[in-house]
Every structure is written in structure tokens, then in C-alpha cells.
Amino acid sequence: MQRLDIGRVVWRDGSVRSLLFLIFLVGAVLPGSIYAVYALEFHPLAKYPGPLLGRLTQCYDLYHAFHGDKHVLLYRLHQKYGPIVRFSPNTISINDPVALKPIYAHGANVKKSIFYECFRAAPQAISTLLATNKTHHARKRRVMAQAFSAEALRGLEQYVLGRIEDLVERMNILLDQTQAEKSQSTVTLNMASYLNYLVFDIMGELVFGKSFGTLGDEPENRAAIRLLGRAARRNYTVAAMPALAQYGIEKYLPFLRGLYHDRAKYLAFGKGQNGLGESGRRDIFSYLLHAQQQDPETGTGIPMPGLFMEGNTLIVAGSDTSSTTMSAVMFYLLTKADAMSRLKHEVLSTFQNVEEICKGPKMQACSWLRACIDEAMRMSPAVAGLLPREVMEGGFGVSELDLFFPAGVQVVVEITRRQR
Ligand code: HEM
Structure with missing residues (x-):
């Protein structure tokens, strides 16, 4: 009681207030003002508007x-x-x-x-996309190039076509169900979601040698697509202020905590894929795994954390980008009847049957198809974010x-x- 009174006396006296004000001034306002003057007047970018x-x-x-x-x-x-x-x-x-x-x-x-460093699961988990050191990046590209050679891609095409068949089959089932239940001849489908499922399953095939089954018998894996989106949002957000990731601050911030945990779940999903590189097929992961001894210049391979990160970022790099592009192509074609009919004519006059539709000279000759894809990418770029250097x-x-x-x-x- 007595101490409180003494405190009041001192407070009224003004000396404590003056002391607190001084601490505030020296501790926050002064450095803040000095920083502001530096940022606005002396920083190397000070002369640019914004x-x-x-x-x-x-x-x-x-x-x-x-x-x-x-x-x-x-x-x-x-x-x-x-x-x-x-x-x-x-x-x-x-x-x-x-x-x-x-x-x-x-x-x-x-x-x-440093933007790219924020995407890594751990400091050593560096994939090709996330390699900021130029020599390191070039080495990873050399290894990755083997998985993307024309021959390697030819070997993977059958799995892409297989998943497209899954999509067609799934759409037919939905159509039949609706016809039986409601006597309707048309079905409304959210194609953006179905294209997400398609591409996610394809990426599973390409990267890990097995479909994620979201169009087939593993619909529970559709949850991973949501996690992937959340992980991408987390990455993009913390990369705007790298200290949040560098010093582990993000998990303490209420608005970021959920994204942080969902991203951890997405990383665990990637890591949890059984038998990576052991499908017996030449999927991308198997190329990376067996390239361990094959970098011609260094003779070293990709360490395990980097290998897992490679798998994870490949799924992110290939999934959203491809499905967004396909959604955009579909959207524009469905709203531009003349473009659609020209495309139909090109496809029907080029290929005799469905089996013929695959990579090769006939596909390359479809210039209108290519133009539709390029124009959709121009109008709705899948990577709308910045790529800082x-x-x-x-x-x-x-x-x-x-x-x-x-x-x-x-x-x-x-x-x-x-x-x-
Ligand atoms: C329409 C589809 C796609 C678009 C629009 C797209 C776009 C891009 C862009 C803009 C970059 C540069 C990123 C940067 O510098 O920060 C990039 C890099 C990359 N993409 Fe794609 N991408 C697509 C599909 C794919 C697919 C299907 C895969 C894998 C199967 C893939 C794998 C990669 C990889 C590994 C890199 C890093 C390359 C490097 O750093 O050397 N992308 N992509």
C-alpha cells in the first residue's frame, strides 16, 4: 500500500513519466526515425517512386x-x-x-x-526451383535435365493418357448417375476442381511413379490439393518478409499459424509417399535418385533433404500451374464459340481416333490448339506472382x-x- 502511494507520488512528480518517455524515445522513436530517413533518403533505391x-x-x-x-x-x-x-x-x-x-x-x-529460401522445408532442403546459389542451381539443372529429356518424357506419356481416361470415366459415371437420379441429360461440374484432380494425379505419376488416385479410389487424397494451395499461400506470404521464416516467427502469428501447420501437413504428405523411386518405372524421382552418382562434373548426388524437397516442389510447380492453365483454356473456349468450333475442326480433321491423340508431328501441327493455350496463358498467367532476383x-x-x-x-x- 505504501509502495503504491510512493509510486503515485513519483508519477505525479513527473520524473517516472519523463524517464519512460525518454526510454520510448531512445528505444523506438529515434531508431525508427533514423531508419525512416535512411529508407527514404539514403537507401540505394531511395530515388524510385512508390x-x-x-x-x-x-x-x-x-x-x-x-x-x-x-x-x-x-x-x-x-x-x-x-x-x-x-x-x-x-x-x-x-x-x-x-x-x-x-x-x-x-x-x-x-x-x-532470399524469397526462394523461404519455401524450403529446412535450410538444407534445396530443390532446383529453390536453389539460389548459381553454381548449385546449374548442377541441379544438369541432374534434372535427365528426367525431362525427350526420351524420358516419351516413357511417361502413357501414364498421362491413363489419368485423362480416369477423368473421362469419372465424368461419364457422374453423367449416368445424374441421368438415373434426376432424369437430366446434362450435369454441371466444377471443372476447375476436376482439372485439379487430373493434374494432381498426373504429377503423382510423373514424379513418384504412382497416381494420387484423386479421380479413382483415393478421393481422400483430394485434401492434399487443398494443403498444397495453403502451402503455396504460406510460402508466398512469408517470402514477402523473410525474417518470419528465418527466425521461426510465423508460427506465433495468429494470422499465419494455420497456414504454417497446413504447409507442414503438405510436406508430410509428400514425404509419406511409399516406395519413392522404386516403382520400377523411370519416373522423375527415380532419375533424381539414381543420378546420385551421375553428375558428370562433381560426381556427387542430391542429398536426401534436397531430394524430398525436389519431389515436393515439383508437385507444386507442376500442379497448380497446369490446372490453372487448363481451366483458363476451357473457360475462354466455352465463352468464345467461334474459337471453339475452329479448334473442334482442327482436332477432328487431324486425328482419326482418340488413340492417335498423343505427342508427335500431328499434335505439333495443331497450330490453333497451341494458339489457344498460349493466349489463355497470356490472359490468365498461372504464375501471376513476382519472381524476384x-x-x-x-x-x-x-x-x-x-x-x-x-x-x-x-x-x-x-x-x-x-x-x-
Ligand atoms: C502451364 C504450366 C506451367 C507454368 C505456367 C510454369 C511456370 C514456371 C515458371 C514461371 C517458372 C520460373 C520460376 C522462377 O524462376 O521463380 C517455372 C520453373 C519451374 N517449373 Fe514450371 N510451369 C509449368 C509447369 C511445370 C511442370 C508440369 C513442371 C514439372 C513437371 C514444372 C517444373 C518446374 C521446375 C522444376 C522449375 C524450376 C526451374 C529452375 O529453377 O531451373 N513446371 N515454371
């Missing part, structure tokens, strides 16, 4: 990555600020196709940024745009509709 919050803190990027509207945000920012925008303290977005080649070309003095020692310039960036900053090319 939203104030974005130039000051990664929280701005994090918020939009989490809400899933970063592509719309970038579109608006480029409309407002022009072709070069600093939307995060250390990152510049360039809305000009001229910058694409210089930045993403093989020999550019940039590397995949970090400038390496010595700096990096895009001479066509008269731009030069010092080492350490991140650059991305975000192509949105251009300003006139």
Missing part, C-alpha cells in the same frame, strides 16, 4: 501477399507511379517487357533472391531503360497493362 508504406516497411508487401491481391496492387501502383516502382524497401518492380530478358537470362548478374556483386543494369542497381537490391519484372 507508396510511402511500401518504401518504409515490408509489412505493406506482406499484407497484400497474405490477402492475395498483390497482382492487382502492382497493376495499380504502376498506373500511379509509372513503369518503375519501389513497392517494398529493397525491391523494385519494372513494368516493361524490355527488362525481361536482361533480368531472367542465363548469364545475368543476378540470382534468385537479387543483384550480385558488381551491380546490374538494364541499359535499354538506363537503369543500374547496386548489389543486394531485388528486382522483378511485373508485366501489367502499360500506360499510354
Whole structure:
């Protein structure tokens, strides 16, 4: 009681208040102000325009990555600020196709940024997609190239066709059921979901040598597709503020905790695939597994954590991208009757029967089919997110745009509709 009174006296006296204010000033306001002056005036990207919050803190990027509207945000920012925008303290977005080649070309003095490190299940779990060291990445590409050779892909085609048959069969069953139950001749199906199932099963075949069975007798595996989406969202979000992953902060944040746990479940699903590389087939995993001794330059293989990560990222890289593209192609064709009828004519006049529809010269001659796919990808790109590259020692310039960036900053090319 007495102590409280003494406290009150001291508080009223003002000395404690002054002390707390001083601590607040020295501990938070002063460093914050110094940082703000640095970020806005002296940072290597200080001269580029962008939203104030974005130039000051990664929280701005994090918020939009989490809400899933970063592509719309970038579109608006480029409309407002022009072709070069600093939307995060250390990152510049360039809305000009001229910058694409210089930045993403093989020999550019940039590397995949820390963004990709946030996708790894553990520091050593590095896949081709997630390798940020250029030498390391090149080595992984050499090994991966064996699994994607023309011969290897030819061997896998029958499994792709098998899963397409599963889809057709599943749709016929649903049609029959509906006809029997409701005497209706048409069925409404959410094709986006069915294409997800199709591609997920195909990826199981290609990567692990066995279908995930979501169109067949393992519908419970459809839950893994949801987890995959959640994992992708978690990755994209924490990559906007890498410290969240680096220091394990994400699992303590209420808005990220659910994503964190679902991503862990997705990783466990990938790891839990039995008999990896032992299907007796030349699936991608078996190429990677048996390539352990085969890197011609180093003679070393892919260590186990990297191998599992390779399987996991391949499923992510191939599933959503392909099913989104197929959904887009289907959507546009169903809304453009003339394009659809031209495609029908091309397919029916090229192939005599269903069995003939496979990779080869006849398929390659289907130029309208190819144009439909390319146009759908242009209008609804499956990878709408940014692909950040970090400038390496010595700096990096895009001479066509008269731009030069010092080492350490991140650059991305975000192509949105251009300003006139
Ligand atoms: C329409 C379908 C697809 C689209 C639009 C697409 C798009 C992309 C893009 C934009 C990248 C570059 C990523 C980056 O630099 O950050 C990439 C990389 C990659 N994709 Fe795909 N992808 C598709 C299908 C697939 C499939 C089916 C597979 C596997 C079977 C696959 C495996 C990979 C791998 C391994 C990489 C990393 C390559 C490297 O870093 O050298 N993708 N993809």
C-alpha cells in the first residue's frame, strides 16, 4: 500500500513519466526515425517512386501477399507511379517487357533472391526451383535435365493418357448417375476442381511413379490439393518478409499459424509417399535418385533433404500451374464459340481416333490448339506472382531503360497493362 502511494507520488512528480518517455524515445522513436530517413533518403533505391508504406516497411508487401491481391496492387501502383516502382524497401518492380530478358537470362548478374529460401522445408532442403546459389542451381539443372529429356518424357506419356481416361470415366459415371437420379441429360461440374484432380494425379505419376488416385479410389487424397494451395499461400506470404521464416516467427502469428501447420501437413504428405523411386518405372524421382552418382562434373548426388524437397516442389510447380492453365483454356473456349468450333475442326480433321491423340508431328501441327493455350496463358498467367532476383556483386543494369542497381537490391519484372 505504501509502495503504491510512493509510486503515485513519483508519477505525479513527473520524473517516472519523463524517464519512460525518454526510454520510448531512445528505444523506438529515434531508431525508427533514423531508419525512416535512411529508407527514404539514403537507401540505394531511395530515388524510385512508390507508396510511402511500401518504401518504409515490408509489412505493406506482406499484407497484400497474405490477402492475395498483390497482382492487382502492382497493376495499380504502376498506373500511379509509372513503369518503375519501389513497392517494398529493397525491391523494385519494372513494368516493361524490355527488362525481361536482361533480368531472367542465363548469364545475368543476378540470382534468385532470399524469397526462394523461404519455401524450403529446412535450410538444407534445396530443390532446383529453390536453389539460389548459381553454381548449385546449374548442377541441379544438369541432374534434372535427365528426367525431362525427350526420351524420358516419351516413357511417361502413357501414364498421362491413363489419368485423362480416369477423368473421362469419372465424368461419364457422374453423367449416368445424374441421368438415373434426376432424369437430366446434362450435369454441371466444377471443372476447375476436376482439372485439379487430373493434374494432381498426373504429377503423382510423373514424379513418384504412382497416381494420387484423386479421380479413382483415393478421393481422400483430394485434401492434399487443398494443403498444397495453403502451402503455396504460406510460402508466398512469408517470402514477402523473410525474417518470419528465418527466425521461426510465423508460427506465433495468429494470422499465419494455420497456414504454417497446413504447409507442414503438405510436406508430410509428400514425404509419406511409399516406395519413392522404386516403382520400377523411370519416373522423375527415380532419375533424381539414381543420378546420385551421375553428375558428370562433381560426381556427387542430391542429398536426401534436397531430394524430398525436389519431389515436393515439383508437385507444386507442376500442379497448380497446369490446372490453372487448363481451366483458363476451357473457360475462354466455352465463352468464345467461334474459337471453339475452329479448334473442334482442327482436332477432328487431324486425328482419326482418340488413340492417335498423343505427342508427335500431328499434335505439333495443331497450330490453333497451341494458339489457344498460349493466349489463355497470356490472359490468365498461372504464375501471376513476382519472381524476384537479387543483384550480385558488381551491380546490374538494364541499359535499354538506363537503369543500374547496386548489389543486394531485388528486382522483378511485373508485366501489367502499360500506360499510354
Ligand atoms: C502451364 C504450366 C506451367 C507454368 C505456367 C510454369 C511456370 C514456371 C515458371 C514461371 C517458372 C520460373 C520460376 C522462377 O524462376 O521463380 C517455372 C520453373 C519451374 N517449373 Fe514450371 N510451369 C509449368 C509447369 C511445370 C511442370 C508440369 C513442371 C514439372 C513437371 C514444372 C517444373 C518446374 C521446375 C522444376 C522449375 C524450376 C526451374 C529452375 O529453377 O531451373 N513446371 N515454371
